[in-house]
Amino acid sequence: MQRIRTIKPEFFKHDELYDAELQVDLPLRLAYVGLWTCCDREGRFKWKPRQLKASILPYDEVDFSDVLDALEIHGFVRSYEHDGEKYGEVPTFKEHQCVNTREAKSNLPEPPEYDNAMHVRARARIAQEFRGKNVTKTVRQTIYARDGHQCVRCDATEDLTIDHIFPQSMGGTHFPSNLRTLCRPCNSARPVAGQALIDDLASDGLTLNDMQRTCMHVHAQGEGKGREGKGKEGNSASSPSAGRVVSIQPKQSNPLNAETWTAYESAYQQRYAVAPVRNAKTNSQVVQLVKRLGQNAPLVAGWFVSHNKGWYVQKSHSLDCLVADAEGLYTQWATNHQVTESQARSADRMGNAGRRLDSLVFDDSEPF
Ligand SMILES: [Zn+2]
Numbered sequence: 001m002q003r004i005r006t007i008k009p010e011f012f013k014h015d016e017l018y019d020a021e022l023q024v025d026l027p028l029r030l031a032y033v034g035l036w037t038c039c040d041r042e043g044r045f046k047w048k049p050r051q052l053k054a055s056i057l058p059y060d061e062v063d064f065s066d067v068l069d070a071l072e073i074h075g076f077v078r079s080y081e082h083d084g085e086k087y088g089e090v091p092t093f094k095e096h097q098c099v100n101t102r103e104a105k106s107n108l109p110e111p112p113e114y115d116n117a118m119h120v121r122a123r124a125r126i127a128q129e130f131r132g133k134n135v136t137k138t139v140r141q142t143i144y145a146r147d148g149h150q151c152v153r154c155d156a157t158e159d160l161t162i163d164h165i166f167p168q169s170m171g172g173t174h175f176p177s178n179l180r181t182l183c184r185p186c187n188s189a190r191p192v193a194g195q196a197l198i199d200d201l202a203s204d205g206l207t208l209n210d211m212q213r214t215c216m217h218v219h220a221q222g223e224g225k226g227r228e229g230k231g232k233e234g235n236s237a238s239s240p241s242a243g244r245v246v247s248i249q250p251k252q253s254n255p256l257n258a259e260t261w262t263a264y265e266s267a268y269q270q271r272y273a274v275a276p277v278r279n280a281k282t283n284s285q286v287v288q289l290v291k292r293l294g295q296n297a298p299l300v301a302g303w304f305v306s307h308n309k310g311w312y313v314q315k316s317h318s319l320d321c322l323v324a325d326a327e328g329l330y331t332q333w334a335t336n337h338q339v340t341e342s343q344a345r346s347a348d349r350m351g352n353a354g355r356r357l358d359s360l361v362f363d364d365s366e367p368f
Contacts, residue, residue, distance in 0.1 A: 002055055005036040006097055016074070023174050024070045025136035031056055031067045032076055035090065036097065042106040043093025047079055047086035073273050082109035135162050135174050147181035156183035163187050165204070166211045167197070170302035171267025173215040193299055193333060208259040208298045212266040256290045256297055257283075263302035268317060271305050276319075285319040292326050300326070300333045307332075 011033070021028040034056030038045045045052070053064035068088065071077045079088050089111050140162055150157045163182040166172035169192060182190075191197045201207065206214070261278070264286075268276045276282070290297045305317045307329070312321050322329065 002037040003039075003103070005033075005039075007033060007036075008096065017076070019175055019177075020070060020074045020076075022139050022142060022176055023136075024066070025138045026062055026067050026070055027057060027060060028067065028070055028074075028076075031064075032071060035071075035077065036093070039090055039093055040106040040108060041099040041103045042108070042110075043090040043097070044106055044108040044111070045088050045090075046108065047088045078111065080111045087111070135179065139174065139176065139179065143176060143179045144181055146176075150181065151183035151186050152180050153182060153186045156186070159184045161187045163190065165201075165206070166215055166266075167192050169193070169306060170211075170263065170299060171215065171270045171305055172211070173270050175215055177213075178215045193303070195295065197299065198295075208263055208302075209255075211302070212262055212269070215266050215270065254287075254290060256295060257286050259298040260290055260301045261286050263298040264305065264319070264322075267302040267305035272316065282319050285323050288323060289319075289326055293330050296330060296333070300330050303333050304329055 011029075014029070017029050017032065035045065035052070038052055038055055047068065049064035049068060052068075053060075053062070057064065057067070068077065068079070072079060072088075075091070077088050077090055079086060081087070087108055143162055144160060149160070151160065160181050161184050163180050163186075164172040164174075165178050165180060172178050191200050198208065201210075261282075265275055265278075268274075286297075286301075289301065293300055301322060304312070304322045307317075315321050
């Protein structure tokens with residue numbers, strides 16, 4: 001049974017929900033609001049994608065499982081299981097709804113205590129599935145339109161491509177703030193790693209410190225904007241939202257330490273949909289890494305998270321692995337050649353997923 005729910009005017013200005021929607025090309029805003037009408041008074045619902053779709057998006061040609069997964073990655077809903085049945089909850093439901101006292105009590109099981117490790121795993125799995133997907137057609141068209149259908153570097157109007165400002169190989173995301181229109185020659189000319197990339201970013205007024213803001217569309221007040229933000233970010237206020245992980249600003253004296261942490265954190269967040277733990281131990285690991293790799297530390301740290309070597313994946317790309325293999329990883333990164341165990345025995349096992357991941361790691365120029 002669906003119920004009448006309240007919607008606040010601020011909802012329509014929820015920029016993160018909009019960005020999430022653009023990123024996956026699914027009607028997340030409408031689905032999210034619709035979901036409230038399917039929640040009981042505790043904000044719980046049965047995780048039944050087909051039934052929910054029939055109630056919420058009857059005419060849209062979408063798979064509602066994808067919709068729920070996308071909402072879960074971004075922290076707008078949370079799934080849990082009870083006696084073999086799957087349920088969901090909207091964590092912020094009671095903050096935003098004034099439920100009529102006569103409304104029936106929930107007859108759905110209570111969600112378990114929030115188990116961070118469990119949700120990290122669930123979100124990482126879902127994020128991994130979405131990561132394999134390319135920039136959607138809608139996003140592509142939106143970016144071209146935003147940039148006036150011309151290369152933002154040389155104003156060419158032919159042979160346009162979508163460029164990731166912070167390359168995907170270092171954890172750059174499909175968020176609109178990390179995308180821009182470049183003609184193919186300008187795109188191909190961009191370096192993908194090393195000092196050359198740092199110089200290239202500098203020509204757009206960006207440093208590695210801008211990576212997280214650009215890639216996760218996190219607004220930092222009073223900061224300069226890259227040209228990709230032209231005309232879009234100026235009036236959008238930062239809004240608190242579910243799932244936002246607030247990063248702690250690094251305080252080390254060497255700016256490379258902060259840059260290294262930011263690059264690692266941003267790539268990690270992209271891969272696992274949560275921020276990595278930060279504490280005294282990780283701080284000293286970052287310092288050690290900068291001592292050993294110097295100015296390359298930030299780029300190697302970001303790139304490391306995209307590395308699919310079994311041991312790294314097993315250890316969830318912990319900094320322990322990065323520190324243990326720092327010099328070797330630097331060499332691989334510098335030669336821009338990722339040797340993974342799966343590639344080594346890939347001849348007979350390379351499925352679509354593997355290929356997709358490869359193109360994700362290496363190919364930053366996407367055809368029109
Ligand atoms: Zn150009």
